[in-house]
């Protein structure tokens with residue numbers, strides 16, 4: 084009785100132990116997979132989101148909301164014209180590595196809809212802050228040179244798309260970012276929310292300071308190089324007398340230049356506002372010929388680094404640059 088047991092037992096033991104080893108290994112492998120799945124699921128919530136924004140001012144708002152709890156990338160260089168831009172392959176590749184992408188919308192970054200359609204990026208949430216004419220983003224604001232004079236006047240009262248310059252829209256953008264970021268990373272929602280409350284309070288306080296500081300400038304008539312201060316001016320009670328051209332790339336017509344020069348020569352309190360990184364030859368000529376006061380502003384925040392207080396610093400600098408008109 085013992086022999087068969089003795090004879091078969093080692094084989095069976097070997098057979099069972101082999102199978103047991105196999106089962107153990109299988110179980111171990113399955114457990115590894117299960118652990119990997121669990122940890123990748125929790126990593127999705129725990130990893131810092133990577134945010135890409137189209138322009139620097141949006142990075143300043145995003146930074147105020149996220150603090151150090153996000154990686155922020157800016158698509159466009161500060162010196163670029165954000166209305167018309169040709170992205171380099173290295174810049175397009177930023178979009179492939181991003182969790183959330185924020186931009187203003189087709190009337191502002193008119194080159195983006197095509198890029199966004201063509202990108203193969205996954206995990207990619209496009210947030211369009213304002214809606215333009217999606218079918219033809221060029222139709223509204225970027226008219227051809229030949230009829231630029233007519234369009235200057237036709238479009239003088241068109242909506243200002245440079246939303247980040249106005250405090251109420253900066254707060255609105257921050258709200259939208261907070262909502263999207265909190266959906267992506269619920270674990271950080273509380274932090275983002277308290278940062279939003281702090282940012283809102285800071286913007287409102289700075290707005291009051293700006294309102295007071297800009298008071299003397301309400302007595303001036305302003306000519307801007309392109310249509311970027313309309314909303315800002317309405318908010319602070321400033322008067323935009325005229326605009327040289329609707330967008331930086333447009334050339335003003337001869338008749339319009341003549342009108343601009345006439346109003347510059349006949350108004351004693353007038354200031355010509357151009358942009359630090361989009362030099363306007365027409366603005367320079369106008370200043371030269373009329374002897375009017377002038378200043379340069381930095382609407383894309385090229386002089387400000389991306390920090391939690393960056394937006395407020397940007398807001399102060401914008402007001403300081405405008406107050407150069409008084410000197």
Ligand SMILES: [Zn+2]
Pocket residue numbers: 166245309310311330331
């Ligand atoms: Zn612009």
